[in-house]
Amino acid sequence: MLLKxxxxxxxxxxxxxxxxxxxxxxDLHEDIGEVLxxxxxVFDEAVYSDETPFISFKIRGKKIMVYPRKIVIYALKDEEEADKILEWLKREINEAWEKRAEIEPSYEGAPKPKVLEILKLLPKTNCRECGEPTCMVFAAKIAEGAKGPTDCPPLREEKRINLQKYMETFQLEV
Ligand code: SF4
Incomplete structure (x- = not known):
């Protein structure tokens, strides 16, 4: 099992x-980058980004982004719905990994989030509360999907929402 x-x-x-x-x-306990x-x-209309690996797609009106160490699901009704989608995704990820010998992988690229655009929305105080040495490093981790807007404690709600909306724009082609 790839994702536990x-x-x-x-x-x-x-x-x-x-x-x-x-x-x-x-936050995924295992790195699933190789299965993307x-x-x-598996997901017909998914968009794949190779430089900052992630795929994004919509299922039943829900926008989903899958990174090597993180999954983001947008516009949920409630936490119960998140649990159902996450468990379903976990099954899909593990099944795709088990059947990878039968699947032709796709490396077709797509637009990616820009680190400097993310940095503009951060406090830029380098306070290290997020566990990273600088806001720039943190911004790079957001672009990779290794961190999310909720991982910067001093980030004010308005900026957090703007950052979330910026990341959402990378799904508009789906
Ligand atoms: S917690 Fe936020 S403000 Fe502090 S270093 Fe990390 S990204 Fe920058």
Whole structure:
């Protein structure tokens, strides 16, 4: 089994119409980077990025991004829905890994988040509360999917939402 477990965090975002969306960030206990080109083939319309490896796709109206060490699910109804999607994804990831000899992997690239654009939205104090030596390193980790907007404790809610929205734009082609 490639993916054995994950740890979840949630972020609630209110839009201009006072509608609250729930986002789920799952930190993966194992690195699943190698399965992404195979998983892209499993999900027909998935977009794959090779430089900063991730795939993104929509399932039943939910936007999903899968990175080597993180899964992000957008616009959830509640935490129970996140649990169902995560368990389903875990099965899909492990099945794609087991059947990789029968799947033609796809390495076709797609637009990626820019580290400097992410950095613009961070506090830029290099306070190290996120466990990284600088905000620049943290921004690079967000671009890779190894960190998420909720991992920067001093990041104010408004900037956190803007950062989340910026990352979401990399799904618009799906
Ligand atoms: S916690 Fe936020 S402000 Fe502090 S170093 Fe990390 S990214 Fe920068």
């Amino acid at each position: 477990g994950y740890t979840k965090k949630f972020l609630r975002v209110e839009n201009n119409s006072n509608i609250v969306s729930l986002y789920c960030f799952a 080109p195979f998983l892209k083939e």
